Amino acid sequence: MGKFKYFIPLLVILGFLGLSSIFVVDEREKALVLQFGQIKAVKEEPGLAFKIPLIQEVVRYDDRILSLDTDTIEVTPSDDRRLIVDAFARYRIRDVVQFRQAVGVGGLPVAEDRLGSVLNAQIREVLGADQVTSDSILSPERGDLARRIRAQSRTSAEGLGLEIVDVRLKQTNLPEQNLEATFARMRAERDREAADEVARGNEAAQRVRALADRTVTETLSDAEREAQVIRGEADAERNAIYAGAYGTDPEFFAFYRSLEAYEESLQGGNSSMVMTPDSEFFDYLRSSTTGQ
Amino acid sequence: MAGNSGGPWGGGGHDGGEGRDDRNDRPDDQRGQRPNGGRGGNDPQIPEIDELVKKGQEQLRVLMGGRGGGRGDGGGGGAGGDGPGLSRGTIGLGLLVVFGLWLFQSFYTVKPEEQSVELFLGEFYQVGNPGLNFAPWPIITAQTVNVTSERTEDIGQRQGRGNEGLMLTTDANIVDINFQVVWNIADPSRLLFNIRDPQLTVQAVSESIMREIIARSTLAPILNRDRGIIADTAMQNIQETLDDYESGIRIVRVNLDKADPPEEVIDSFREVQAAEQERDRLQRQADAYANRVLAEARGEAAQTLEQSEGYRARVVNEARGDASRFTSVLTEYSKAPEVTRKRLYLETMQRVMGEIDKTILDNSVVGAEGSGGIVPYLPLNELRRNSTTGQGN
Numbered sequence: 256m257g258k259f260k261y262f263i264p265l266l267v268i269l270g271f272l273g274l275s276s277i278f279v280v281d282e283r284e285k286a287l288v289l290q291f292g293q294i295k296a297v298k299e300e301p302g303l304a305f306k307i308p309l310i311q312e313v314v315r316y317d318d319r320i321l322s323l324d325t326d327t328i329e330v331t332p333s334d335d336r337r338l339i340v341d342a343f344a345r346y347r348i349r350d351v352v353q354f355r356q357a358v359g360v361g362g363l364p365v366a367e368d369r370l371g372s373v374l375n376a377q378i379r380e381v382l383g384a385d386q387v388t389s390d391s392i393l394s395p396e397r398g399d400l401a402r403r404i405r406a407q408s409r410t411s412a413e414g415l416g417l418e419i420v421d422v423r424l425k426q427t428n429l430p431e432q433n434l435e436a437t438f439a440r441m442r443a444e445r446d447r448e449a450a451d452e453v454a455r456g457n458e459a460a461q462r463v464r465a466l467a468d469r470t471v472t473e474t475l476s477d478a479e480r481e482a483q484v485i486r487g488e489a490d491a492e493r494n495a496i497y498a499g500a501y502g503t504d505p506e507f508f509a510f511y512r513s514l515e516a517y518e519e520s521l522q523g524g525n526s527s528m529v530m531t532p533d534s535e536f537f538d539y540l541r542s543s544t545t546g547q
Numbered sequence: 548m549a550g551n552s553g554g555p556w557g558g559g560g561h562d563g564g565e566g567r568d569d570r571n572d573r574p575d576d577q578r579g580q581r582p583n584g585g586r587g588g589n590d591p592q593i594p595e596i597d598e599l600v601k602k603g604q605e606q607l608r609v610l611m612g613g614r615g616g617g618r619g620d621g622g623g624g625g626a627g628g629d630g631p632g633l634s635r636g637t638i639g640l641g642l643l644v645v646f647g648l649w650l651f652q653s654f655y656t657v658k659p660e661e662q663s664v665e666l667f668l669g670e671f672y673q674v675g676n677p678g679l680n681f682a683p684w685p686i687i688t689a690q691t692v693n694v695t696s697e698r699t700e701d702i703g704q705r706q707g708r709g710n711e712g713l714m715l716t717t718d719a720n721i722v723d724i725n726f727q728v729v730w731n732i733a734d735p736s737r738l739l740f741n742i743r744d745p746q747l748t749v750q751a752v753s754e755s756i757m758r759e760i761i762a763r764s765t766l767a768p769i770l771n772r773d774r775g776i777i778a779d780t781a782m783q784n785i786q787e788t789l790d791d792y793e794s795g796i797r798i799v800r801v802n803l804d805k806a807d808p809p810e811e812v813i814d815s816f817r818e819v820q821a822a823e824q825e826r827d828r829l830q831r832q833a834d835a836y837a838n839r840v841l842a843e844a845r846g847e848a849a850q851t852l853e854q855s856e857g858y859r860a861r862v863v864n865e866a867r868g869d870a871s872r873f874t875s876v877l878t879e880y881s882k883a884p885e886v887t888r889k890r891l892y893l894e895t896m897q898r899v900m901g902e903i904d905k906t907i908l909d910n911s912v913v914g915a916e917g918s919g920g921i922v923p924y925l926p927l928n929e930l931r932r933n934s935t936t937g938q939g940n
Contacts, residue, residue: 501870
């Protein structure tokens with residue numbers, strides 16, 4: 256009975272010690288075994304692992320890709336146009352021992368802080384380099400610039416036990432005060448375009464009108480010419496007809512046509528005649544016999 | 548499931564638990580599914596549990612009954628003499644409850660839209676498919692991930708002061724972009740093991756890539772004809788980048804919601820559109836004018852031509868008529884020239900003389916030729932007036 260009295264607490268204690276001497280490393284992590292702050296073992300592969308209970312403790316670090324957004328900074332490329340830039344980095348903890356030594360117990364927040372300043376410095380350096388203009392930042396070269404930032408940050412990152420997977424520029428914008436100027440320029444460009452549109456519209460309209468007017472004149476004069484030709488032909492035909500008819504007896508034609516002309520031209524309202532009665536018409540007015 | 552995964556991490560340090568937030572909602576799901584959760588090959592397991600529970604209840608009854616009688620010999624039959632009432636039955640019941648809890652912990656369901664990732668002592672073991680799954684705790688832990696349902700990230704929403712959607716083009720113009728990235732999970736194990744914040748990663752990568760695409764394009768094509776191309780390129784590049792991270796994320800599609808000039812200048816862009824319409828209007832007006840004038844001219848030309856044709860017809864007809872009249876008269880005249888000639892003359896003179904005012908002066912009055920005579924002094928106008936007034940009266 257006495258034995259049994261201590262059996263259960265002993266069992267509990269043994270169980271506790273047993274459990275605290277095993278630990279599981281997850282697929283997502285890497286672990287350090289620390290003994291009074293000293294690194295005793297590194298466990299990078301997932302699975303079961305052992306430690307000395309009570310004396311040693313396990314520190315786990317994330318083995319996945321971590322993300323970091325840098326603060327927005329203003330850079331001045333070589334053409335003196337200021338740009339607001341931020342970037343993001345994807346990184347992972349490559350060497351837990353180095354990482355621990357570099358950042359101490361602060362862990363990831365400290366690492367992010369340091370990596371952030373490293374990246375900012377490199378962004379400034381790369382984007383501020385001599386041959387880099389704001390045009391090249393705003394061009395397909397952008398990817399190369401990001402790769403250069405990544406390459407140049409690598410050494411510093413390795414010092415932190417970190418591996419930089421990727422660096423990408425996110426925002427590359429104009430500062431607030433330049434923004435207004437850019438908007439103004441865009442507006443001016445649009446206004447010019449609008450004015451140009453209207454002017455071109457007027458030009459085209461005028462062209463169309465002028466062409467129409469010309470065509471009108473051409474059409475009308477054409478018709479006039481043709482009409483005159485027709486009239487001429489008509490007159491010619493009339494002359495031919497008259498000549499054909501009157502030519503058979505010109506003397507009679509003269510007589511006949513004269514009579515017609517007298518009748519037409521000497522009319523009551525518009526003519527008065529002063530004459531001596533010795534015309535042929537009055538032959539019999541003077542005497543009953545003609546001749547004398 | 549939180550309890551389930553709590554095993555490996557429970558004794559651990561500070562850094563292990565980042566992923567736990569994602570899994571918090573799972574126990575509810577599991578319990579919700581449990582009553583009707585029998586699916587697939589694991590079906591027979593459920594009745595077993597029920598049987599066990601029933602057995603447990605029976606034993607409880609026995610225990611209650613047996614307790615009164617068995618108090619005498621105390622814990623003699625039990626394993627420990629420590630606590631009061633620790634009989635064999637109590638321990639059996641305790642073990643049973645523990646076993647039940649263990650079973651409860653070890654079974655979990657995976658819904659049709661999910662997959663689970665099982666870890667054997669923290670090491671990747673297998674992917675669990677929809678249905679009831681067994682992961683003996685604490686050796687194997689499992690985590691379910693919703694793989695098919697689509698997640699949407701909205702990028703470029705411009706709220707208040709934010710310039711988030713404003714992107715700079717290569718010709719230094721600014722365009723306001725707003726787009727959505729829809730994604731799901733292609734490979735849950737990769738997602739879990741390689742990426743800490745999938746959502747943030749998708750957002751950051753998408754924004755970066757969209758800005759990169761915009762930064763190498765000029766403004767005009769972004770606003771209209773390149774929209775589809777931009778969305779396609781973005782989708783492709785985002786997917787490539789995420790594949791580089793071995794993220795297990797699949798981009799389903801990229802919707803380019805908005806690609807407009809910023810609000811500050813959009814009025815000017817509208818004015819350009821208005822001007823384009825104005826240009827169109829001017830051209831159409833001119834066309835209308837041209838059409839009208841040309842039609843009028845054609846009409847007028849036709850009229851002129853027809854008039855001249857009419858003139859031709861009239862003139863020719865007149866000539867023919869005159870000619871044939873003359874010919875007829877001539878025919879008659881040639882039969883009796885003297886008489887006809889006289890008759891025609893007289894008839895005509897009769898008509899002429901009948902009409903006009905006449906003043907007949909005798910030769911003697913007129914005087915000899917060249918001597919002046921009376922004619923110059925005749926008040927011709929007077930004579931004429933008389934005749935007209937006379938007619939008027």
